[in-house]
Amino acid sequence: MSKLLQVFLSDDASNVSVSEVSIDTDTDRLTCTCPGFKGRNTCKHAREVEARIRAFGGVYPMEFTDRVDEEELVAAISGGEDMLRQFVLKYGKVDVL
Numbered sequence: 128m129s130k131l132l133q134v135f136l137s138d139d140a141s142n143v144s145v146s147e148v149s150i151d152t153d154t155d156r157l158t159c160t161c162p163g164f165k166g167r168n169t170c171k172h173a174r175e176v177e178a179r180i181r182a183f184g185g186v187y188p189m190e191f192t193d194r195v196d197e198e199e200l201v202a203a204i205s206g207g208e209d210m211l212r213q214f215v216l217k218y219g220k221v222d223v224l
């Protein structure tokens with residue numbers, strides 16, 4: 128299954144865009160939704176996430192806002208792909224890159 132790890136905001140090329148980096152939990156491969164990822168299979172977002180995973184010993188250090196609802200967290204972890212994605216979109220900290 129694919130798990131959303133990090134949402135990035137970019138403002139290069141004079142427009143603001145949102146990129147989502149996900150990991151395939153079967154293959155551990157990262158994918159990103161930005162145009163730069165297509166064709167090359169890597170981009171600055173995927174490289175950043177990869178570097179963080181390496182720095183944290185194989186686990187992505189996800190950051191959430193303080194207003195995380197614990198019941199929702201439990202539901203998201205035990206739920207499917209889409210529930211996890213919704214949770215990250217709602218509570219995950221967005222990085223600018």
Ligand SMILES: [Zn+2]
Binds near residue numbers: 160161
């Ligand atoms: Zn990207």
